[in-house]
Amino acid sequence: MKKVITLFLLSSLFVYSQTEDEKMLNNIYETALTKSKCYDWLDYLSNTIGSRLSGSKSAALAVDYTKGELEKLGFDRVFLQEVMVPKWVRGEKEQAYIEIKGKKINVPICALGSSVATSKKGLKSNIIEVQGIDEMIEMGEDKVKGKIVFFNRPMTPIHIQTFRAYGGCIDQRSSGAREAAKLGAVGVIVRSMNLRLDDFPHTGNTNYGDLPREMYIPAAAISTNGANLLSDSLKENPNLEFYFKQSCETHADVLSYNVVGEIKGTENPNKIMVVGGHLDSWDLGDGSHDDGAGVVQSMEIASIFKNLGYKPKNTIRVVLFMNEENGNRGGEKYAELASEANENHIFALESDAGGFSPRGFSIDADEANFAKISNWKSLFEPYLIHYFAIGHTGVDIGPLQSKHIVKAGLQPDSQRYFDYHHAANDTFDAINKRELELGAATMASLLYLFDQHGID
Amino acid sequence: MKKVITLFLLSSLFVYSQTEDEKMLNNIYETALTKSKCYDWLDYLSNTIGSRLSGSKSAALAVDYTKGELEKLGFDRVFLQEVMVPKWVRGEKEQAYIEIKGKKINVPICALGSSVATSKKGLKSNIIEVQGIDEMIEMGEDKVKGKIVFFNRPMTPIHIQTFRAYGGCIDQRSSGAREAAKLGAVGVIVRSMNLRLDDFPHTGNTNYGDLPREMYIPAAAISTNGANLLSDSLKENPNLEFYFKQSCETHADVLSYNVVGEIKGTENPNKIMVVGGHLDSWDLGDGSHDDGAGVVQSMEIASIFKNLGYKPKNTIRVVLFMNEENGNRGGEKYAELASEANENHIFALESDAGGFSPRGFSIDADEANFAKISNWKSLFEPYLIHYFAIGHTGVDIGPLQSKHIVKAGLQPDSQRYFDYHHAANDTFDAINKRELELGAATMASLLYLFDQHGID
Numbered sequence: 001m002k003k004v005i006t007l008f009l010l011s012s013l014f015v016y017s018q019t020e021d022e023k024m025l026n027n028i029y030e031t032a033l034t035k036s037k038c039y040d041w042l043d044y045l046s047n048t049i050g051s052r053l054s055g056s057k058s059a060a061l062a063v064d065y066t067k068g069e070l071e072k073l074g075f076d077r078v079f080l081q082e083v084m085v086p087k088w089v090r091g092e093k094e095q096a097y098i099e100i101k102g103k104k105i106n107v108p109i110c111a112l113g114s115s116v117a118t119s120k121k122g123l124k125s126n127i128i129e130v131q132g133i134d135e136m137i138e139m140g141e142d143k144v145k146g147k148i149v150f151f152n153r154p155m156t157p158i159h160i161q162t163f164r165a166y167g168g169c170i171d172q173r174s175s176g177a178r179e180a181a182k183l184g185a186v187g188v189i190v191r192s193m194n195l196r197l198d199d200f201p202h203t204g205n206t207n208y209g210d211l212p213r214e215m216y217i218p219a220a221a222i223s224t225n226g227a228n229l230l231s232d233s234l235k236e237n238p239n240l241e242f243y244f245k246q247s248c249e250t251h252a253d254v255l256s257y258n259v260v261g262e263i264k265g266t267e268n269p270n271k272i273m274v275v276g277g278h279l280d281s282w283d284l285g286d287g288s289h290d291d292g293a294g295v296v297q298s299m300e301i302a303s304i305f306k307n308l309g310y311k312p313k314n315t316i317r318v319v320l321f322m323n324e325e326n327g328n329r330g331g332e333k334y335a336e337l338a339s340e341a342n343e344n345h346i347f348a349l350e351s352d353a354g355g356f357s358p359r360g361f362s363i364d365a366d367e368a369n370f371a372k373i374s375n376w377k378s379l380f381e382p383y384l385i386h387y388f389a390i391g392h393t394g395v396d397i398g399p400l401q402s403k404h405i406v407k408a409g410l411q412p413d414s415q416r417y418f419d420y421h422h423a424a425n426d427t428f429d430a431i432n433k434r435e436l437e438l439g440a441a442t443m444a445s446l447l448y449l450f451d452q453h454g455i456d
Numbered sequence: 457m458k459k460v461i462t463l464f465l466l467s468s469l470f471v472y473s474q475t476e477d478e479k480m481l482n483n484i485y486e487t488a489l490t491k492s493k494c495y496d497w498l499d500y501l502s503n504t505i506g507s508r509l510s511g512s513k514s515a516a517l518a519v520d521y522t523k524g525e526l527e528k529l530g531f532d533r534v535f536l537q538e539v540m541v542p543k544w545v546r547g548e549k550e551q552a553y554i555e556i557k558g559k560k561i562n563v564p565i566c567a568l569g570s571s572v573a574t575s576k577k578g579l580k581s582n583i584i585e586v587q588g589i590d591e592m593i594e595m596g597e598d599k600v601k602g603k604i605v606f607f608n609r610p611m612t613p614i615h616i617q618t619f620r621a622y623g624g625c626i627d628q629r630s631s632g633a634r635e636a637a638k639l640g641a642v643g644v645i646v647r648s649m650n651l652r653l654d655d656f657p658h659t660g661n662t663n664y665g666d667l668p669r670e671m672y673i674p675a676a677a678i679s680t681n682g683a684n685l686l687s688d689s690l691k692e693n694p695n696l697e698f699y700f701k702q703s704c705e706t707h708a709d710v711l712s713y714n715v716v717g718e719i720k721g722t723e724n725p726n727k728i729m730v731v732g733g734h735l736d737s738w739d740l741g742d743g744s745h746d747d748g749a750g751v752v753q754s755m756e757i758a759s760i761f762k763n764l765g766y767k768p769k770n771t772i773r774v775v776l777f778m779n780e781e782n783g784n785r786g787g788e789k790y791a792e793l794a795s796e797a798n799e800n801h802i803f804a805l806e807s808d809a810g811g812f813s814p815r816g817f818s819i820d821a822d823e824a825n826f827a828k829i830s831n832w833k834s835l836f837e838p839y840l841i842h843y844f845a846i847g848h849t850g851v852d853i854g855p856l857q858s859k860h861i862v863k864a865g866l867q868p869d870s871q872r873y874f875d876y877h878h879a880a881n882d883t884f885d886a887i888n889k890r891e892l893e894l895g896a897a898t899m900a901s902l903l904y905l906f907d908q909h910g911i912d
């Protein structure tokens with residue numbers, strides 16, 4: 001009999017708890033869809049402040065603006081964390097053309113982040129196409145020396161999750177210049193990481209690693225249409241020349257900040273749950289998807305909880321990281337300070353995959369915690385959130401280590417992401433208000449469930 | 457022992473069959489993402505032919521074009537079904553303004569489909585705002601007579617599936633003019649069915665029902681920004697006047713066509729599976745999402761099967777229906793001819809909810825068949841297709857009745873759909889190639905599974 005009663009109690013407890021959770025998630029989504037501020041915040045970040053490259057004036061404005069907005073949201077404290085960040089400046093608009101027998105055909109390029117400039121006159125040379133670093137190394141110094149190397153391996157269309165296709169190409173952008181320089185190349189042109197055929201060059205960081213500075217060679221991205229034209233032209237005229245000119249510069253590091261808002265936990269103030277995105281962006285668009293969306297969604301969570309009068313048991317920190325794009329200094333600084341202060345981080349959630357319709361979460365956890373989170377799936381079903389899988393969660397929260405930390409990354413629908421990523425068309429008009437709000441609600445829901453039911 | 461062997465055989469059969477299905481779905485998605493023609497077809501339909509309102513020259517061009525493309529795809533036969541369709545013509549661009557003490561403020565409107573014109577000079581009158589037909593009826597003839605009625609109930613943002621919000625508003629557009637006319641109103645202005653605040657008026661059909669023709673009153677949609685402005689202005693000046701002018705006309709019915717491509721089933725040629733979308737569109741944009749996407753996705757299925765050398769057991773008909781938007785004459789004609797010929801339709805699948813990233817299917821089936829389809833869910837998981845629920849499937853396949861027919865409607869992500877629906881911005885640039893292809897692959901996969909495993 002006792003067993004029966006226990007079972008009964010347990011099951012009614014379960015039903016009660018389910019119902020409370022269901023009600024709370026419903027309230028979270030309704031609040032996000034009717035009272036959210038995230039779209040207006042993003043409008044300001046994107047259209048009034050604009051792109052926010054680390055070390056720029058507008059990045060500093062974004063720090064001031066978001067700090068001010070966080071202060072209006074009733075956090076227990078809002079503070080800045082000092083971070084020294086690189087300052088790379090694009091300079092004048094880049095120029096490039098293909099020259100075939102004296103005839104010049106312009107193509108759209110942009111310097112890769114951290115790249116050096118060409119000489120003031122620009123750089124003209126023969127160009128060789130490769131499908132990747134390995135192919136170039138196999139060719140050897142003889143064929144590479146004195147030439148521009150054109151890395152043209154496209155994102156493969158067959159992956160349903162486009163980040164997988166991105167992962168399959170990115171070494172060309174991040175390491176292509178370094179490896180080409182070792183073989184005596186004079187410059188590098190990289191096919192834009194874009195699944196679409198269009199005229200936007202997509203920037204992103206390149207990394208010279210431990211090459212001596214005098215060996216650095218200029219690197220630029222070419223639009224996908226431009227890459228196809230160049231490839232076709234090379235098939236007809238292997239000896240064509242490619243010209244490009246860019247005047248980018250790396251300045252001394254600059255003082256910048258992570259912006260942090262903290263709500264003290266009512267029961268476990270020393271257990272910390274981080275939620276964030278990155279404040280900095282590339283300089284070509286206005287960084288609405290990457291990662292203005294993640295910034296305002298993270299802020300929105302605090303707004304939703306305030307609206308609902310929800311006091312978290314554990315401490316919540318909304319962290320707007322600086323410098324994800326070309327250094328991750330903000331993510332590293334946050335982790336360093338957390339470690340120095342012996343803080344106990346139990347959860348970290350990042351949104352840095354665009355402001356599109358949310359599908360679920362990638363999760364970094366041990367088996368038991370992953371199973372626990374997966375058990376919450378049914379609670380998300382009414383909101384069409386279905387994706388819970390082990391995977392990469394976020395660059396900014398990457399360095400954060402703690403004994404039992406669970407990490408998660410919001411996974412929006414990824415089909416359109418690389419149409420905009422790091423390009424001039426990553427702008428506010430590509431954002432749908434409801435999709436942005438649904439992402440914030442989905443994050444708030446996971447944070448709430450985590451706060452209520454903790455980890456094992 | 458025998459039992460064990462039977463179980464073993466059954467389970468290995470099951471494993472085999474799963475593996476074959478998994479392989480086939482993988483091939484379908486890869487083919488769609490690498491060899492599809494749907495994006496190019498839609499480019500032609502949208503950018504070369506343009507909007508395809510029933511009875512228009514461009515609708516006729518779309519019949520010719522799609523028939524020609526189907527003929528290239530190796531169908532056993534391609535044929536047209538004659539359908540008489542209404543011909544409504546918008547005429548000159550509509551004009552509207554709010555007049556407050558002699559000051560005129562222009563607002564964006566468009567005539568509702570099937571509406572009558574105003575007089576040539578236009579119509580100016582006092583205007584009263586209501587939240588719906590019931591509220592208007594409650595006001596009574598006294599307050600309505602001689603006035604324009606402004607139906608301003610917005611789509612509610614809280615529904616995750618935006619079609620539900622649409623369903624909660626649509627009576628204002630479809631029946632508002634008829635009901636207002638009965639109370640002596642002189643015109644009707646309806647808030648656009650759009651969840652976004654913008655300047656696009658969204659058309660759609662209005663239905664005078666059995667009102668005598670002399671009682672018809674002109675009806676137009678106003679953009680959501682315009683509706684808010686009008687509502688605010690009315691709060692300040694309840695006596696303001698509203699002016700609008702439209703010159704739309706209904707002509708005599710016109711001969712048009714459903715376009716049908718048929719692949720004869722190898723095992724059950726008399727069992728028919730229909731897949732389709734509608735060829736006609738509203739006249740303001742180019743009908744890329746509504747429903748050019750559904751048309752080219754349906755065509756793509758045949759292309760995918762041809763590419764893979766897949767010969768269906770049951771007969772497949774790709775049906776491009778005419779006149780979904782303002783009459784559903786094509787859907788009715790198809791059903792009528794099927795019934796006359798005593799055809800056995802076992803399955804009908806429609807795509808008419810936009811070309812966005814697919815999430816799953818709404819299904820109209822009995823419990824056993826719904827359970828069977830739901831069992832295929834795990835096969836769709838790698839493609840992030842998760843939504844299988846009983847619901848409305850499609851207007852065109854609605855009239856089709858057969859003893860054991862199962863119907864399904866592709867359900868793409870619905871968040872952005874009403875940003876474009878029936879408006880001037882429903883254009884090709886709002887289509888993402890991969891999303892369109894993934895929708896086609898998702899439809900082809902369901903059709904394949906249905907063909908292989910049938911219904912109970």
